[in-house]
Amino acid sequence: MDCKFSKQERLHSKKLIKELFDKGSSFFLYPFKVIYFEPGELPNHQFLVSVSKKRFKKAVDRNYIKRRVKEAYRQNKFLLKEADTDNPRKLIALVYVSQDLMGFHDIESKVIRVLKKIPQIKSKKNA
Numbered sequence: 001m002d003c004k005f006s007k008q009e010r011l012h013s014k015k016l017i018k019e020l021f022d023k024g025s026s027f028f029l030y031p032f033k034v035i036y037f038e039p040g041e042l043p044n045h046q047f048l049v050s051v052s053k054k055r056f057k058k059a060v061d062r063n064y065i066k067r068r069v070k071e072a073y074r075q076n077k078f079l080l081k082e083a084d085t086d087n088p089r090k091l092i093a094l095v096y097v098s099q100d101l102m103g104f105h106d107i108e109s110k111v112i113r114v115l116k117k118i119p120q121i122k123s124k125k126n127a
Contacts, residue, residue, distance in 0.1 A: 016046065031096055
């Protein structure tokens, strides 16, 4: 099992980010607003974390949250691969909307719920 979070898995292309936010579908699962999109041919799922500067003035707090979310994703990204049988690659953005700093275990449980819910939503739309 590959537990790395390589550069190919990070969403950093401005063109893809714009496409994700313009055309993507979204849902809310506290403390995240989740935006996802299937653009077509991608080598891997690509992932983005955003924390508002308006809610957390200190960069230390924003980075704290981003590191924990990325680590939770890295450890549990296999949930996306297991759930997708036809294996379409997705762009995924998690926007942290809470005003509270959460610990790793709380964040991890929420990220797991998000990763399990994304494939379920897609299968409901196709049914």
